[in-house]
Amino acid sequence: MLSTLLLPTSGTARVFGHDVARDPVSVRRRIGYVFGGDRGLYDRLSALDNLRYFAELYAVPAREQKHRTTELLDLVGLLGREKERVEGYSRGMRQRLHIARGLLHRPDVLFLDEPSIGVAPVAARDLRRTVADLAAAGTTVLLTTHYMAEADELCDRIAVIAGGRIRALGTPTASSPSCGTGMCWRSRRTASTTSGSTGCGGCRACGACPPRSGAPCRP
Template sequence: MFAIEADNLHRTYRTSSGWIRRSRRTITAVDGVSFQVPPGELFGLLGPNGAGKTTTIKILNTLLLPTGGTARIHGLDVTRHTAEVRRRIGYVFGGDRGLYDRLSALDNLRYFAELYEVDPRVQRRRIEELLELVGLTGRQKERVEGYSRGMKQRLHIARGLLHDPDVIFLDEPTLGVDPVAARDLRAMIAELVRNGRTVLLTTHYMFEAEELCDRIGVITSGRMRALGTPGELKRHAQDRVVVEAEVYGVDEEQLDALRAERGVRGVTVDQRGMLQVIVVQCDIDGDAEPERFRSFVRQSLAHLKLGRVEVREPTLEDAYVGIVTGQEAAAPETTAVLS
């Protein structure tokens, strides 16, 4: 039996606009998403903003009803066995929502323990264990309003574990957290899996997904586009190299000229203040190809203020960008791609 199952999930909603002549339209947030997560796996759900990740998680969490398809937690249908499902899951959405700032961490956990109907005989021991797990022992009597973002994220995780759930949903748990706190949170998440929990994680940090996840699903426009291990997803980019160039003032016409070159698979731009980092993914055929592409990029941008230009191996992020921008025509045989 799978810990998490999504079978052809759909979710649409109606929206309207305009004042005098109101127009109505139907928006598809999730369009036929299917995947399974076995017990004890850390599954990553990746995708750009608006791709349908949070909607999918809310359906699995019983917070939204699907308009089509089915979802199950340990075999329990999320629409027909809502109460039982909620006892088996924990949802950590992070940020400033979901905690009471004027209460201490200890009082927050006591309050939520009552909501989760945690046995009063075990509440105290359970809360002490969780405070130790998330590294808040000694700070538990301080008001949450004085906590850093990283400390709040730790408290969110403790809150989500109060009722000892089998399945935990972590929605961008390290977003906006400083590097040291984020590293500690990743170690905590890995420890949850080692202790037998099933975790579904969403994140925008590719290095985090590669470090933590056993398998990854990439969702765009409400559809699952790729599914596999981090290594399998990186094989989307196994026959190419990446040329990375730092430049100032490149325009769309110059980028189109790069895209038109034979062998160029895709071109993206990362804006870092005034600096632009151009990433050119290139198909390779022969040992001389990488240097040819580097020379081509350097010459194409020579009239601009140009910084470093280097060739590197593709990363999971490069493969991910290729998937979500539609640059991938096919997937390796070991990776299941759904459309």
């Protein structure tokens, strides 16, 4: 809903003061959305050509496109591989290219949907470093993740979401949920929402999981 892909059934939501239902165009100008996976990129084009294409769609001024694409390729660690076709990229490289695409128009908020899922450990580490660099540079990042260690490393604010409701809200230390029912974190200027997994053995933090005679909460 915050990315304006779905309309809220009730209530209101605003991004930088713009209502997501009444003024979606203004919201979209302020945000970037990275959904990852195989969609959202053109496999038969090189990484550079993909970024050039999306720069046109994002209305990045022509005089800025070359500098901006080079800057982003360097940021995500793909400089030197930018002329290769995306079809030959690993999943981790694709995810990094997705992030570069989402940053082309310099959004104030970047939405990341489980950027490290299915990614090799080394590639996941590089992705986390990129997210941390973005936060340090002043970009607000809202991300979903099933990995509690990842959220703990990147973020400083968490909201556990279950059944469409916020069950707990606070810092990782204060909330410290091991249950993966859903979170919203903010690191420096980073906010993350994690849509979690099931299979919790009882979680006092979210109150959404059925207790099982003192069984530990499991991700």
